[in-house]
Every structure is written in C-alpha cells, then in structure tokens.
Amino acid sequence: MDPSQVKIPPMKDLTPDNITPNTIIVNSQGPDKRLQYLLERLVTHLHDFARETRLTTEEWMAGILFLTAVGQICSDTRQEFILLSDTLGLSTLVENINHPKPSNATEGTVLGPFHTEDAAEFSHGDSICSDGKGEMCLVRCTLKDTSGRPISGASVDIWETDETGRYDTQYADRGHPDCRGILKTDSNGEFWFKAVRPVPYPIPHDGPVGKLLERLHRHPYRPSHMHFLITAEGYDTLVTSLYIRGDAYETSDAVFGVKSSLVIDMGKVGDAAVAEKYSVKADDWAINYDFVLVTEKEAVELKNKNALEALKALGSTATIVNGLPMADVD
Amino acid sequence: MDPSQVKIPPMKDLTPDNITPNTIIVNSQGPDKRLQYLLERLVTHLHDFARETRLTTEEWMAGILFLTAVGQICSDTRQEFILLSDTLGLSTLVENINHPKPSNATEGTVLGPFHTEDAAEFSHGDSICSDGKGEMCLVRCTLKDTSGRPISGASVDIWETDETGRYDTQYADRGHPDCRGILKTDSNGEFWFKAVRPVPYPIPHDGPVGKLLERLHRHPYRPSHMHFLITAEGYDTLVTSLYIRGDAYETSDAVFGVKSSLVIDMGKVGDAAVAEKYSVKADDWAINYDFVLVTEKEAVELKNKNALEALKALGSTATIVNGLPMADVD
Numbered sequence: 137m138d139p140s141q142v143k144i145p146p147m148k149d150l151t152p153d154n155i156t157p158n159t160i161i162v163n164s165q166g167p168d169k170r171l172q173y174l175l176e177r178l179v180t181h182l183h184d185f186a187r188e189t190r191l192t193t194e195e196w197m198a199g200i201l202f203l204t205a206v207g208q209i210c211s212d213t214r215q216e217f218i219l220l221s222d223t224l225g226l227s228t229l230v231e232n233i234n235h236p237k238p239s240n241a242t243e244g245t246v247l248g249p250f251h252t253e254d255a256a257e258f259s260h261g262d263s264i265c266s267d268g269k270g271e272m273c274l275v276r277c278t279l280k281d282t283s284g285r286p287i288s289g290a291s292v293d294i295w296e297t298d299e300t301g302r303y304d305t306q307y308a309d310r311g312h313p314d315c316r317g318i319l320k321t322d323s324n325g326e327f328w329f330k331a332v333r334p335v336p337y338p339i340p341h342d343g344p345v346g347k348l349l350e351r352l353h354r355h356p357y358r359p360s361h362m363h364f365l366i367t368a369e370g371y372d373t374l375v376t377s378l379y380i381r382g383d384a385y386e387t388s389d390a391v392f393g394v395k396s397s398l399v400i401d402m403g404k405v406g407d408a409a410v411a412e413k414y415s416v417k418a419d420d421w422a423i424n425y426d427f428v429l430v431t432e433k434e435a436v437e438l439k440n441k442n443a444l445e446a447l448k449a450l451g452s453t454a455t456i457v458n459g460l461p462m463a464d465v466d
Numbered sequence: 467m468d469p470s471q472v473k474i475p476p477m478k479d480l481t482p483d484n485i486t487p488n489t490i491i492v493n494s495q496g497p498d499k500r501l502q503y504l505l506e507r508l509v510t511h512l513h514d515f516a517r518e519t520r521l522t523t524e525e526w527m528a529g530i531l532f533l534t535a536v537g538q539i540c541s542d543t544r545q546e547f548i549l550l551s552d553t554l555g556l557s558t559l560v561e562n563i564n565h566p567k568p569s570n571a572t573e574g575t576v577l578g579p580f581h582t583e584d585a586a587e588f589s590h591g592d593s594i595c596s597d598g599k600g601e602m603c604l605v606r607c608t609l610k611d612t613s614g615r616p617i618s619g620a621s622v623d624i625w626e627t628d629e630t631g632r633y634d635t636q637y638a639d640r641g642h643p644d645c646r647g648i649l650k651t652d653s654n655g656e657f658w659f660k661a662v663r664p665v666p667y668p669i670p671h672d673g674p675v676g677k678l679l680e681r682l683h684r685h686p687y688r689p690s691h692m693h694f695l696i697t698a699e700g701y702d703t704l705v706t707s708l709y710i711r712g713d714a715y716e717t718s719d720a721v722f723g724v725k726s727s728l729v730i731d732m733g734k735v736g737d738a739a740v741a742e743k744y745s746v747k748a749d750d751w752a753i754n755y756d757f758v759l760v761t762e763k764e765a766v767e768l769k770n771k772n773a774l775e776a777l778k779a780l781g782s783t784a785t786i787v788n789g790l791p792m793a794d795v796d
Contacts, residue, residue: 144718146717146718147717147718147719147722147724148716148717148719148724148725148726148729149724149725149726150555150558150562150722150725151562152559152562152563152776155555155558155559155562155722156555158555158722159554159555159722162682162684162718163682163684165682165683165684166681166682166683167683168681171681171682172682173519174519174521174525175682177515177518177519178515178554179554179555181511181512181514181515182511182554182556183555183556183559184511185507185508185511186556186559186560186563187559187563187776187780188507188777188780188782188791189503189504189507189790189791190563190769190773190776190777190789190790190791191504191560191563192560192564192790193560193561193564193565195504196551196556196557196560200545200547200548200551203533203536203537203547204537204540204545204547205537206533206537207533207534207535207536207537207538207540207547208537208538208540210534210537210538215530215534217530217533217534217537218530221526221530224489224508224509224512225480225485225486225488225489225509225513226512226513226516226526227526228480228485229482229485229513229516229517230516230521230522230523230526231523232480232481232482232485233482233516233517233520233521234522234523235523351496351498351501352492352493352495352496352501352502352505353495353496353497354492354493354495386478387476387477387478388474388476388477388492389477392477392480392485392488392489394477394478394479395478395479395480396478396479399478439520443520446482446517446520447518447520450517450518452518459520460519460520460522461518461519461520
C-alpha cells in the first residue's frame, strides 16, 4: 500500500510499558468497531499474560509450537481447537453467556467437537445406530415451551458414541453417519427413538491437547452422555446433553459440561405394554426426558440483561450495542 | 485412568461466575508449578476476555476457525503463528522481557519467522547472497563488550530478503540457503561481508494473518532491514536487526521491531582505498555498525530485577523462583 496512507502515530522504541496502547492504536484504523473492541481486549490480555508471567522465550516458542500442532492435527473430522477450548472451560463459558436459560427451561451445555451436518433424518421409533451396536436404549422425550405447551415440528439432532466410546467420525473408514440422527417432534411435541446405551469415553487424547492434559495430570474422560441440538422456529436453539447418573466421571468431566438438571436416572423399560408398543424388550434400557425451550425473545432479553449487569460489575465503559460492547467511534 | 484417582472437588453446574476457579483447580494437580502458574494466568485471561466481550458463539467459532487456519498454513518454511505473535506485538514484548539491555549495549528486536538453522558459514569479505542478487552492500561491523573490549570467535548469523523482498524460504524451489550466512568475529572482534541492499517488504499476507491485517486496515510492510543473531560464550544472545533510515515504513513496522538505536544511515563505500581493500566499487552501498553484547550474568541480573519490579507493580503475590512467578505449593 501507499505509505502516505499510514495515519497512525510513529511507532518506534516499543517497550513492555508502551507496546500495548500502541498495538491497540494500530488495530484501530478499520470501520468494524466490534472487531476493534475484541482486538483491544485480546491484545491487552495477551500482553498482560506475558508481563505477569515474565513469559520466557522458550515458553513462548513452546506455545507457538503447541498451537501449530493443534492446528495441524485438525481435519474434516477432527477439531482440536474446539477440544482445547472445551478442556480450558472456554466452551462452557461461551455457551452460558450466549444461551442463558430461565430456571424453568432446560439448561444448555457444550456442543463439543463431534457434531456433524450430515446426520440422516429418522422416523419415530427408529434406531439412530446401525444394527449390532451396544446395548439397546429406548429414548422417549417431550418438547415444550416454558408454559407447558408442546412444540411440534421442531428438529432434534442427536449424536452419541458407540459402545466402545467412539463417535463415527473417529473411524478412519467412516462410510456413512452412525449413532447420530435427526427427528422431528410430532403434534404432541413428542419424539422417541432407539439408541445405544451411553458409555463414558476419553476425549481424543493422542494429540497435543491430550499431551497437555497429561502434563497437567488431568484425566481425559467424559461421563456417559447423549447430545441433543434442538431447533424450533421462534425458539432459542438448545445445545444440551443428558448425563447418566452414577457415572464414575460425573463430577470430573474433562470438558466441564455436566449440570445437575441434566443428570438423569437410566432404568429399564420394565412395563411389558410399553415394550410391546415400542418394539423393545422389557429388559432394554430406557431414558425419558422432558425438554423445555425458551423463545428467542426471552433468550435475547435475558442475554442482554446479563451482559449489562456483567459489564457494569466489571466497570466497563465501552459503548454497548445489542448487548455487545464496542470500541468507541472517535 | 482409574476414576478413584480423581482428587479434585466435584465439578458440576459450572457458570460464568465459577468456571474460572474450577478450571484452575483442575489444572493444579501436577507437579510443575511453573506450568500451573502459566495455565492459571492463561485461563483467567481467556475467561475474562470472553466475559468482558460477551463473546458470541459465532465469534468464538470464527476464532476457532482462524486459529485452525493459522496452524494449517504452517510448514517447514512458514510459521504463521510467529507471524501472528509478531503482528499482535507479543514477540517484541517477549524479546524485551527476556533480553533487557543496559543503555550501553545494542538493543534487541524481533527474531521474526524467517531465521533458519541451515545457513552456511562464510569467510570475511564473502557475499552471503548468490551472484546477481540486488544492489551490492558492503557491511563492516565490530563486536565488543560493554567495556569496549573486542569479542572474538563469536558466531554472527545474518539473514535478509533478496532485492524483491523475499526470503529464500519463500521460494517453492529453494534448493539451498541464500541471502543468509554465518561469520565468526576475528581476533579484533570484527566481521565484514557483502550482501544485498535491504528493501522494504510485506510480511506474508496471503494467509489468515494477512486477512486479519486487511480487516483491521493495517498494512503488512516491514521497513528495510537486515537480521543479526549473535552468540558468544558467556554473553547474552543478541537477536537484533539494523534498519535503514528514511524508509517509508520506518515508523509503522507491521511487527513493531524498529528501535531508534538500530536505525542506521546507509551511505556509499566512497573511499577508493576502502573499495579496493574490500573488492567493491566506491559506488556500492555501505553499512557500518558496532554491536555491543552484555554478559549472560548482567542480562540475567537485569531480567530478574525487572521481573521483581514489574511483579511488585502488578501487585503479584506469586512465589518467584529465578525471576519467574510460580503457583504456590499447597
């Protein structure tokens, strides 16, 4: 570009004391005031981190190589940066900030790195898992709004591991989606399907994130769970999971996803009439859950209210537009 | 691992208010108290960033995909994460923290992503660039300690772009190192060589970092410079560059590397006797510079003194070992 277009003050002789404001000035030349605010906070935290820790050149290089390795192991079916975000508690925090729930709605939790866009649509009663996978579990659910009215025609995207604790995407020879599927709620807001009894499993720990957990003496396990992503016109999308009570890792989930309200008892189908109705055995496993969605309007109002309260508590003086702080326009 | 080995308090129902201390506890199980401190500060800043910015799910995902792209474009000859660190001012900050210089020593600056380990060794007077590259520049330097005593036998690693502003590693068909070389200082602490007249150039901006700079309306240029990495037994390694005075980008270096003391006047060889002695033309370009190294001992003392002062000013209560803050051992 034409150097005469440089409109920033002279940047020379940068020291630990003046590098931060100068970097912020250089990043303040564009029209996107939200991006500018994100960069301002990012640069401030990044520099404060280095100043507070007296980050050594060797540690800086180890960080560079770690992040490079995290990026390089990513593929169409593996997202190691999401895994890093999950294991550092960032994912659950971002989920909480963006999808706050009133106390009468189903809580959300981490999406995780294993959701795909290619799940097939199933009919009520189908199994989302191919034949011969694990122990059969009948899942019967309802979907309602916070007033108890059924929500029909909603899309319910479900995914889980097989009985060995692996998602279909973790198999090199994945021919088609498995242990995942999409159902639509019926006119009563109900949906039911067959699946594999959830098992605990380690997050992928053969990569850089696994090595970090090992150095931190952390285990990589997630307790038994089944993922749900529920979308319905006019409602805030619900990303959640159901966790099976009594799992050995229930209170030490490697990705901080467990919420008490999402921990459920898994029993047996039991009743012979029910077994016959759903074409399962009385001895098969059974999960029942009633999901409750908030409207988009309720969710946005709660999110903006939380944002204003949090920013006030933090003493932020940033301009706030639609609940999001922005850099001031000079 | 055996779940009975889980020694942390129960982690459930994590909210924006309690996720940070809980993540820090989970990361505190290992024996490496320095790593633990780094993670404690990292997690605190990462979470504060999300809370302060009310980071949206879409922005979080854009960040995940950005970091993934940065990692994926890295190769044996391209380090986009170093470029990111450079353009965010982190590299110059880390260099400053780790290699503080007393006022009578040569200042350091950013290493950048183009140093390689395969430069050939040259004799005094050799050209480090292959024939036919750019305009000839004779470089004559001395290397001394802070008392003015010559340092002999030091290794001086030099690298620069060719006349088109590209490093050898930026050519897909790089057969051998070019425009880079290593010289040893002679018994008078002197070294001299021929090189290409430095030119300004854009940092690689065809990747994710370039796209970010564009969105921020930042130019990607570095002013004309030549890199030096000087190592000598008993002295603090000097990573520095010489910048040519009057360059259009002298005050807006994309990676914040310019220091007044490293900006030099580039003239012509001029004197016929000098030209004859060094087998160049009087009309060739000439650079002269006197480098001054600090001892390892001086550097470590200054670094530790700066660390203590900075941490005191920040109100840090961390345990400090060899100038580095650590997590407390419980």
